[in-house]
């Protein structure tokens with residue numbers, strides 16, 4: 001059951017109006033398309049001081065962190081190019097042209113071990129540049145920055161208060177203060193105000209698009225800043241009855257695990273809307289591909305769990321730049 005705008009793509013509607021606004025704002029130096037409303041801003045400001053309380057109002061984000069780190073890590077790992085052009089034939093890793101499960105067990109085990117070892121080698125030499133958009137108090141930014149194959153993370157947000165909470169927390173960890181003092185930086189800026197030519201291997205936008213007025217504009221800014229072969233990872237919420245029931249009715253009003261007023265059903269975006277926009281309607285549709293979408297659900301006695309259906313409730317998505 002679709003709750004709002006089932007036959008019209010709200011995402012596309014929003015996108016079109018953002019284009020209209022964009023021209024107007026450029027002329028008048030007025031509204032920014034990627035800005036946050038005063039209401040959303042005061043909501044997040046109020047949460048800043050308790051952001052890192054793992055049992056506090058943001059506990060649902062803390063609990064989500066392991067699942068999203070798994071999603072990001074496994075997607076990057078699974079899509080590494082194991083044989084770069086020019087690799088001598090004797091150094092090439094064998095990639096069977098058919099399902100590996102059809103091979104005898106011993107051969108399969110050997111192939112998988114070789115592939116895993118090549119993945120480890122590639123990641124060991126990697127130093128990827130990441131941007132965490134709408135980073136809040138830095139729950140995901142910090143975890144990303146701890147990954148050995150990540151060279152640097154920049155977390156950006158429009159709320160000064162949440163960024164202060166992020167900086168305070170960073171100060172408490174010797175990994176960031178003495179071992180890697182430059183690896184994690186925070187900046188109060190809108191994505192569109194990052195300098196032109198500032199490009200990234202990984203851009204993350206978790207639990208953020210459902211809070212912005214023009215999600216497609218924000219997404220477009222992200223796509224324009226990702227390097228070829230790089231990734232944009234997002235998480236947001238389908239606009240359906242299940243989402244309303246789990247995130248608003250149960251989450252906010254019954255179980256009270258999320259502060260009341262955090263979510264607004266009309267701002268939710270179906271994963272098919274994003275997929276269609278990226279792969280069909282976007283200006284350069286062939287340049288980007290949705291490589292993976294996974295549904296996920298919060299179960300109170302368990303935590304976050306992947307589901308088999310990304311079209312219902314919350315979901316994670318991995319978009320890769322192809323050219």
Ligand SMILES: C[S@@+](CC[C@H](N)C(=O)[O-])C[C@H]1O[C@@H](n2cnc3c(N)ncnc32)[C@H](O)[C@@H]1O
Pocket residue numbers: 034035036040041044061133134135136137138139140156157158159162189190191205206207208211212218
């Ligand atoms: C629910 S929190 C998610 C924080 C973080 N991404 C996480 O998952 O741990 C949403 C954050 O997005 C920020 N935000 C909302 N609209 C934004 C925008 N247009 N540009 C940058 N940040 C924004 C808010 O200030 C808030 O910190």
